[in-house]
Amino acid sequence: MKTRICGTGSLLPEQTVTNDDLSKIMDxxxxxxxxxxxxxxxxxxxxxxxxxxxxxxxxxxxxxxGILPEQIDMILAATLSADNIFPSLSCELQRELxxxxxxxxxxxxACSGFLxxxxxxxxxxxxxxxxTILVVGGEILSKMxxxxxxxxxxxxxxxxxxxxxxxxxxxxxxxxxxxxDGALGEALLCExxxxxxxxxxxxxxxxxxxxxxxxxxxxxxxxVPKTIHEALKEAGLTVEDIQxxxxxxxxxxxxxxxxxxxxxxxxxFPTNLQDCGNISAGSVPILLDEINRKxxxxxxxxxxxxxxxxxxxxxxxxxxx
Numbered sequence: 001m002k003t004r005i006c007g008t009g010s011l012l013p014e015q016t017v018t019n020d021d022l023s024k025i026m027d028x029x030x031x032x033x034x035x036x037x038x039x040x041x042x043x044x045x046x047x048x049x050x051x052x053x054x055x056x057x058x059x060x061x062x063x064x065x066g067i068l069p070e071q072i073d074m075i076l077a078a079t080l081s082a083d084n085i086f087p088s089l090s091c092e093l094q095r096e097l098x099x100x101x102x103x104x105x106x107x108x109x110a111c112s113g114f115l116x117x118x119x120x121x122x123x124x125x126x127x128x129x130x131x132t133i134l135v136v137g138g139e140i141l142s143k144m145x146x147x148x149x150x151x152x153x154x155x156x157x158x159x160x161x162x163x164x165x166x167x168x169x170x171x172x173x174x175x176x177x178x179x180x181d182g183a184l185g186e187a188l189l190c191e192x193x194x195x196x197x198x199x200x201x202x203x204x205x206x207x208x209x210x211x212x213x214x215x216x217x218x219x220x221x222x223x224v225p226k227t228i229h230e231a232l233k234e235a236g237l238t239v240e241d242i243q244x245x246x247x248x249x250x251x252x253x254x255x256x257x258x259x260x261x262x263x264x265x266x267x268x269f270p271t272n273l274q275d276c277g278n279i280s281a282g283s284v285p286i287l288l289d290e291i292n293r294k295x296x297x298x299x300x301x302x303x304x305x306x307x308x309x310x311x312x313x314x315x316x317x318x319x320x321x
């Protein structure tokens with residue numbers, strides 16, 4: 001039994017913010033951002049909620065898959081920026097969608113989150129316990145950024161993507177790989193609230209995302225090719241068998257370096273970071289939906305999904321479309 005993606009969906013906030021827009025409020029420029037990252041613009045939430053974005057993305061995926069809310073057995077939401085600490089994004093989705101028969105919980109593996117959630121769905125389906133699962137990846141990272149830190153805030157965007165996966169005899173996930181290295185965790189960090197109770201007092205301060213860009217770059221270009229090769233080996237395939245590589249959209253230089261190390265031409269690596277920025281757990285499902293809607297995926301195509309990010313974490317999946 002395999003885990004097949006049967007429907008995709010995505011939604012971005014209405015507000016588009018270009019590099020030139022940012023140059024008016026901080027010391028940066030379109031050339032500085034674009035040459036270092038490939039990013040030209042990003043979508044930032046102004047009135048949207050993550051739940052609202054994820055609901056619409058989920059409805060699109062359900063429509064394509066021909067699935068009714070009550071047919072969903074499980075909802076897995078990958079995020080680090082849910083609207084609430086609790087209830088979880090997945091439980092919010094269950095309520096809004098009317099998925100009354102679903103079990104729901106969230107997964108936080110930062111930018112690798114969608115891959116971790118997809119792998120979790122695969123495990124549940126292979127046990128036979130569930131047959132239809134909604135997997136969502138989404139973020140509103142703009143609320144977690146220091147907009148005076150020009151080295152970090154220009155990189156990220158907001159949005160949500162979703163897929164419906166079902167048990168299938170023929171097509172689906174053929175191989176997976178994932179891992180974590182907590183020893184490198186401080187390369188990407190956002191602290192939670194500090195202890196504050198009648199017996200311990202700390203200042204109440206907002207914490208913002210901090211990143212060691214060089215450390216993350218070195219980690220990504222070394223780890224992503226390795227995890228892709230591991231997933232390909234489990235699938236019994238090679239890079240030559242793959243039609244498209246759908247990678248986490250963090251930085252064009254990282255994607256180019258991965259392509260070079262895999263000895264695969266860049267035209268097999270679709271990108272949307274130019275107009276979306278880094279949407280963390282949302283980047284892979286949003287890009288997957290985009291290429292699906294453009295008709296770039298055909299039945300039987302072999303594709304690779306891969307993510308990397310805070311934790312530090314990484315993951316890849318090889319699948320037959």
